[in-house]
Amino acid sequence: MKIVVSIKQVPARDSLLRAGPSGNWIQDADLTWEINEPDAYALEEGLQLKEKHGGEVVVLCAGPARAAQTIREALAKGADRAIHIELEETATLDPLATARLMAKALEPERPDLVLTGLQSDDLGYGQTGVILAELMSLPHATIIMEVEKQDGTIRVKRELENGWFQHIEMPLPALLTIQSGIKKLRYATLMGIKKAKTKELRRVPAADLRVPASRSIEIERLYIPERTKHTQLFDGSPREAAARLVEKLKFEARVL
Amino acid sequence: MSILVFMEQRGGEWNRLSWETLAAAQQFGRELNLPVSAAVLGDGIGALAGELASRNLERVWAVEHELLKDYTPDGYSRVAQQLVVRTSARLAVFPHSYQVRDFLPKLATVMERVAVSDVVGHRVDQGALVLVRQLFQGKMNADIRFAGEPPWFASIQAGAYRADAVEAGSAPVEIFAPQLSALDIRTRPLELFREAQRAVDLSAAETIVSVGRGIKEADNLPIVRELAEALGAELAASRPICDAGWLPMERQVGSSGQTVAPKMYVAVGISGAIQHLVGMKGSKTIVAINKDPEAPIFEVADYGIVGDLFQVVPALVEEIKKARG
Numbered sequence: 001m002k003i004v005v006s007i008k009q010v011p012a013r014d015s016l017l018r019a020g021p022s023g024n025w026i027q028d029a030d031l032t033w034e035i036n037e038p039d040a041y042a043l044e045e046g047l048q049l050k051e052k053h054g055g056e057v058v059v060l061c062a063g064p065a066r067a068a069q070t071i072r073e074a075l076a077k078g079a080d081r082a083i084h085i086e087l088e089e090t091a092t093l094d095p096l097a098t099a100r101l102m103a104k105a106l107e108p109e110r111p112d113l114v115l116t117g118l119q120s121d122d123l124g125y126g127q128t129g130v131i132l133a134e135l136m137s138l139p140h141a142t143i144i145m146e147v148e149k150q151d152g153t154i155r156v157k158r159e160l161e162n163g164w165f166q167h168i169e170m171p172l173p174a175l176l177t178i179q180s181g182i183k184k185l186r187y188a189t190l191m192g193i194k195k196a197k198t199k200e201l202r203r204v205p206a207a208d209l210r211v212p213a214s215r216s217i218e219i220e221r222l223y224i225p226e227r228t229k230h231t232q233l234f235d236g237s238p239r240e241a242a243a244r245l246v247e248k249l250k251f252e253a254r255v256l
Numbered sequence: 257m258s259i260l261v262f263m264e265q266r267g268g269e270w271n272r273l274s275w276e277t278l279a280a281a282q283q284f285g286r287e288l289n290l291p292v293s294a295a296v297l298g299d300g301i302g303a304l305a306g307e308l309a310s311r312n313l314e315r316v317w318a319v320e321h322e323l324l325k326d327y328t329p330d331g332y333s334r335v336a337q338q339l340v341v342r343t344s345a346r347l348a349v350f351p352h353s354y355q356v357r358d359f360l361p362k363l364a365t366v367m368e369r370v371a372v373s374d375v376v377g378h379r380v381d382q383g384a385l386v387l388v389r390q391l392f393q394g395k396m397n398a399d400i401r402f403a404g405e406p407p408w409f410a411s412i413q414a415g416a417y418r419a420d421a422v423e424a425g426s427a428p429v430e431i432f433a434p435q436l437s438a439l440d441i442r443t444r445p446l447e448l449f450r451e452a453q454r455a456v457d458l459s460a461a462e463t464i465v466s467v468g469r470g471i472k473e474a475d476n477l478p479i480v481r482e483l484a485e486a487l488g489a490e491l492a493a494s495r496p497i498c499d500a501g502w503l504p505m506e507r508q509v510g511s512s513g514q515t516v517a518p519k520m521y522v523a524v525g526i527s528g529a530i531q532h533l534v535g536m537k538g539s540k541t542i543v544a545i546n547k548d549p550e551a552p553i554f555e556v557a558d559y560g561i562v563g564d565l566f567q568v569v570p571a572l573v574e575e576i577k578k579a580r581g
Contacts, residue, residue, distance in 0.1 A: 181499020
């Protein structure tokens with residue numbers, strides 16, 4: 001089974017974010033970057049499916065030059081090869097524009113299964129996977145907890161709201177967006193890191209894909225949300241802060 | 257040229273978020289001076305369409321087809337597209353449910369558009385709609401505009417608009433018979449099921465201490481357990497903690513777990529992604545302890561301490577014990 005796992009590089013989780021000079025994107029010069037966490041779970045699912053059924057895991061990532069680091073990490077965990085769609089350093093694309101690049105880059109691949117995380121931790125549109133399925137004319141399902149391969153089909157467990165689930169069957173090839181937390185993530189081994197250096201990493205400049213530039217939504221302004229509630233913050237040493245908080249909880253909120 | 261709201265139902269029951277979405281659409285309609293219609297898709301949805309007829313709408317679309325009985329992304333996106341075209345809708349508005357997340361991006365792509373998903377607010381600027389959504393797990397907000405021609409698509413996050421603001425009125429019901437064949441549908445949905453019954457009913461708890469990623473590892477959980485004991489509280493968690501298996505799934509608060517509204521909710525090491533906030537922001541008093549002063553949890557907190565939970569929580573336990581004598 002040929003499995004493509006689409007991953008994204010995003011700012012590390014505890015990054016302190018500021019709006020950049022353009023006002024519609026963050027100041028991203030000094031950030032550290034990591035794999036989008038939901039995509040790490042999609043990669044894990046892909047690697048486990050390959051271990052069970054054989055085949056190949058190809059990592060696909062659209063991002064600027066720095067994304068190569070995240071791609072190498074995926075190769076070190078066990079992906080066989082990678083395609084890096086190289087974007088301009090400052091490009092902020094909407095999910096349709098990104099998915100168009102991905103669909104074009106995947107044309108020669110003809111995968112049996114495409115996996116990706118259910119959403120990104122940066123833009124968080126939660127759409128790129130489904131859009132990619134439509135552009136590749138693949139059936140899809142989102143927020144998947146389990147994947148079971150059958151003969152020419154798959155049966156997946158989809159999460160619904162309020163503790164409900166549903167099984168869905170579909171033919172291959174197909175695209176799934178994977179829920180976070182469904183499997184334990186592996187670490188790269190030293191051997192894996194060594195091997196990753198020799199694995200194929202194909203760079204495809206976005207411009208070479210000749211995908212029409214389009215923009216149907218635009219971020220006008222990015223800002224730290226205004227507080228809707230007046231939060232009383234207590235500082236000082238942990239002990240002082242705790243003492244003042246307890247006093248408020250007892251005499252003002254009357255919850256102690 | 258109007259606003260078209262897609263109401264969500266399953267097995268004849270409304271998804272409650274549909275009403276918040278309808279309230280949002282009516283507000284857009286008033287501010288943009290556009291009429292609002294609502295649609296319900298399914299098989300045997302006459303009664304639901306009838307219920308919509310008593311709201312302030314231009315028209316109610318009852319979209320009936322036997323292949324719409326069970327949700328499929330192929331079926332729903334195909335039919336929604338036909339209705340958007342039929343009504344020349346300028347803006348199509350959806351509840352940001354798991355179902356909509358599954359088919360709206362497909363629908364928008366077919367029409368060469370991008371939906372603005374997960375909307376939490378809006379304003380009208382010189383006659384144009386500007387939608388607000390969260391980025392970076394709630395750390396940033398973004399004002400977003402539609403750049404191209406209509407139709408435009410948007411989905412509304414839970415808790416952003418009030419369902420009780422839906423305006424009553426009366427509207428004619430029109431039946432729309434879509435073109436749909438079994439060959440159009442590639443996925444086969446099977447029965448819905450639930451897993452083991454919930455043993456813990458967090459919604460009954462008066463006080464909840466909830467723990468998130470900030471706790472770093474399972475071995476550190478006794479720190480928050482002590483706080484829960486000192487307060488006589490139930491222990492709960494955000495999703496990553498339950499995903500990691502550190503606490504059982506039944507103790508998860510948020511959009512994929514339980515919704516709670518206790519007298520006091522103490523969030524320890526929880527940054528406050530929207531998926532968590534929707535499950536707890538109705539709590540009467542919210543206390544947050546987090547090392548990041550810009551964590552979104554502080555936006556809903558009444559009281560907060562910015563600091564290292566490993567120092568703050570033990571100090572707090574001691575102070576609570578003192579206060580309780």
